[in-house]
Amino acid sequence: MQTTIPLTRDLVLIGGGHTHALVLRMWGMKPLAGVRVTVINPAPTAPYSGMLPGFVAGHYTKDELDIDLIKLARFAGARIITGKASAIDTKAKAITVGDRKVAYDVASIDVGITSEMPDMDGFADHAVPAKPLDRFAERWDGYRKSASRPRVALIGGGVAGAELAMAMAHALRHKDHRVTLIDSGKVVSQFGDDARKHLLEALEENGVEVVADAKVDRITSDAVLLEGGTPIPADFVCGAAGARPHEWLKKTGLTLYDGFVSVGPTLQSSDPHVFAAGDCCYMRHAPRPKAGVFAVRSAKTLFHNLKAELSGEPLKGYQPQKDYLKLVSLGGQSALAEKMGQSFKGPLLWKWKNHIDTKFMRKFSELPQMGLAKLPSQVAKGVREELGDAPLCGGCGAKVGRSALKEALADLPQNDRPDIQSVKGDDAAIMDVNGQKQVMTTDHLRAFTEDPVLMTRIAAIHALGDVWGMGGKPSAATVQIILPRMSDALQRRTMAEIMGAAADVLGQAGAAIVGGHSSIGSELTIGFTITGICDRPVTLEGAEAGDEIIITQPIGAGVVMAGEMRGLAKGRDVVATYEAMLQTQAEASRILTPDARAMTDITGFGLAGHLANICEASGLGAQIKLIDVPTLAGAEELSEQGVRSTIWAENRGGAGAIYGNRSPKFDLLFDPQTAGGLMAVVPVEKAEELHEQLLLSGYKAAIIGKMTKSDGITVS
Incomplete structure (x- = not known):
């Protein structure tokens, strides 16, 4: 008899920064038995800072920029909570995320930094900070595509600001644009004379206007106003000045240095159960500038020490290198390298930087195949065929199929009680x-x-x-x-x-x-x-020929969940599917019930199976217009790849006569839905009115077809 190892400790990773991303990857390859891992991050993805300028310039897509934390968490066997941590109670050992508390035995913080400027008049209303990266990347992507005569201003003339300014200018080079870099002191003063000279030349070559020794008074919807009243025209303003810690860290009770979590060689804070890494921490034993190289190289130490703290083993120290190679993008596919006062620039350095960055990102997009548990050498006939090569789905994907259920219920005694009404299939x-x-x-x-x-x-x-x-x-x-x-x-x-x-x-x-x-x-x-x-x-019976069919929610949840289990679904599509499942159908039911002749929720048997139940109970057939059936983001793409929920084949066989040309979207008609929407059959004269009410109430509803006198379901 196999013994299941009990869970005894909670490890919570706050933030999806580079260090935590690498820790999750290592955890997936070598987990510590008995530990439940939780990741808390505001979004399902975490942008990689090294490729941000390349994304801004248009060299990389948003997908190439992002580390998919949903996939990474699945690989590590971790749960992910998409929300922003706002407090840590070290006495109660609980982290506040929205309106919930997440308990921990050991926690680690890797939330990066922010470049918000809350004290600057107008910043909150008219500007976006360069960090956190996810919000900035989304805002820039939308602006770059929509602006016809872009006017951009960056506040902060450090290396990060200069790099972003050149990237923005390159991305907008085919438009009538203006990009201005503003700093209260000397621009790119962190570099030595040689490197600074190269950067200033590159800013000029990209057409970036540099305004140095200037203080910003306030920001409006169309300009940055300097002290003295000089306006810098801008309808996209980015704050890239300085590395500011997140405000909520001040309330944790942990020892801070200038607002950053103070850690020792083991990366433990003043509370030994709370670790910190990346830009949000200050290494008091070896202070270093905020740079991704230290976050990446500390990951092995953090991984070892988290496991050691959770298992009672000795911890080890992390000693960062004294100097590191700085690679700066110069707008186009050219880069500058600087180390120990020496600097070089050119296209070959861009290729080198691109190689380093894409190699790093492949660590998360090409996760090792850990394989399923090995079977004994001798098993009963049919075991291997039944297991297949994909994990068993959860939710409605794990249900018993429609035909098997019908057979099991067929021989039960018929209900003859007058006080209980049951319709076959309900x-x-x-x-x-x-x-x-x-x-x-x-x-x-x-x-x-x-x-x-x-x-x-x-x-x-x-x-x-x-x-x-x-x-x-x-x-x-x-x-x-x-x-x-x-x-x-x-x-x-x-x-x-x-x-x-x-x-x-x-x-x-x-x-x-x-x-x-x-x-x-x-x-x-x-x-x-x-x-x-x-x-x-x-109930299911009562539909009439000519009645129209309304559904209140897109389909495809089963295939997205199956894709997520196999590491094939995109994290943002998974989160969007969760959000669809969390939409209650109470208001939809209130809208539809007075006029519906037949109604059901779409769950395990899929759209086709539940429609077949209505057809069978009402003695009718149905016609569906496939183009009108809404689907969840990513569902058709996964269906085209051949991804199927465990119960899909049973649903396909148990739905009865279905006529239509097979396609990836056609296959989604048999996809099992969990917490799916309602399907209502309504009189034709009421359909448009009810559909409009559903849309106004926030449902992604659609009229997908009608009931017919013919047998079976026809899909056109």
Whole structure:
């Protein structure tokens, strides 16, 4: 009998900086058993600073610039929380992220720096800081593409500001543009005379106007006003002056130096359970300038010391190099190199820099294949075929197929109770309790994300969908939880997170938690049994020929989740899919219920399978216009690559007669949805009005076809 190693410690990485990205990669190759790893970052990606000027200049795409933290977290077996940390309570060992607390045993901070200028009049309203990089990169990308007569100003004439100014000028070279670099002192004064001379020449060659020894008074929507009233025309203003620590670090109680977390050789702060690395820390044993090279080279030490602190082993020290090679982009595909007072520039140095940067990024885009667990040498027939070469999906991708379920239910005794109404294919039953119609349903999901809060919210909305899909209003719920094996402390933390999230979602839906059950198993599974009140129950039967079909949410969640498990889905598409799953269908149900003749939620059987249920119950067929079916970002691309959820083949075979030409989008009709939208069949004269109401309420709804008298489902 195989023993499951229990989880006993929480490691939380705050920030997705270069050091933490490398730690995650190393953790994926050599994890410490018994540790649950969490990554907290505001976005699903983390831009690589070394390639930012190249991106600004147009040499790299946004995808090439970004480290995909979703993929990296999956590789490391970590959960990722997309949010911004705002506080650390070292006594309670908890990190504040939005409205939630994340507990830790050991934590590490790698949040970089900021170049915000909160004291500068107008900066918050009319400018963007160069750091954090993700916000700046997004704003610049939009401006570069849309501006017809760009006027750009950069405040801060250090190396970073000069590098960005030249990159911007290069990107805008085919437009009538003006780029101005403003500094309160000498521009690029950090370099020696030789390197500074080369940089000033490069600024001139790129057409960058340099304004030195100038102080900014305020920023308006169309200009930077200097002291004395001189205006610098600008409708895109970037702050690149100085390296400022994040303000929230002041409230942590950790020892700081000029606002940066003070660390010793082991990279531990004044609290031995909190480490720090990268630009947000100050190495008091060996002060160094803010440079990515130190963040990258400290990763091995941080990885070793985090594992050592969590396992009780000795820690080791990090001693940074005294000098390092500085490579600066010069706008076009040319670069300057400086070390120990010597400098050189030219296209060959750009090629060298490009080689170094792209090699670094391949560490995250080409993750090692760690392989599945080896099978015993002798196994029963069919084991290898059943396992396949892809991991088992979670959520609705792990459900039993429609045809298998129909067969299992076919031989059950028919319901003949007058107080219970059930329609074949419906996920819930309608009961008559003292003259009041009530709906009852149950559902549970095998986890597809390591974050129990996110998983709970999705599972709750998924279960509520059966009530909303019958026109009901949720009233009461019980919770069923299976936790993976873990220590008592982690059980308490996890249960608190789950129940807090469940109470929030169910409470907003109008349902009170009245009980439940919990146990320990092999993996996280969360379920709910829910009852609701139905004034006008809507079932699968009742559709009429000519009625139009409305869905309230794009499809493709199953393939995106399957792609995420295999490291193929883009992180931003995964997060967008999570956001779609988190949209409740309460308002959609309220809008559709008065007019719907038949309705259901789209979940495990996919759009085609649930439409087949309506067709079967109503004795009709259906016609779908594939072009009108909305899909989630990345879903069609993954489908074209052949990515399929575990249950896809069963859904395809169990949906009955489907007529149409196969294509990647056609295949998504059989994709299992978790917390999917509603599908309603409505009279043709009401369809446009209802569709408009759904759009105004924030749903990405669509009219996708109509009911027909013919058999089967036709896709055109």
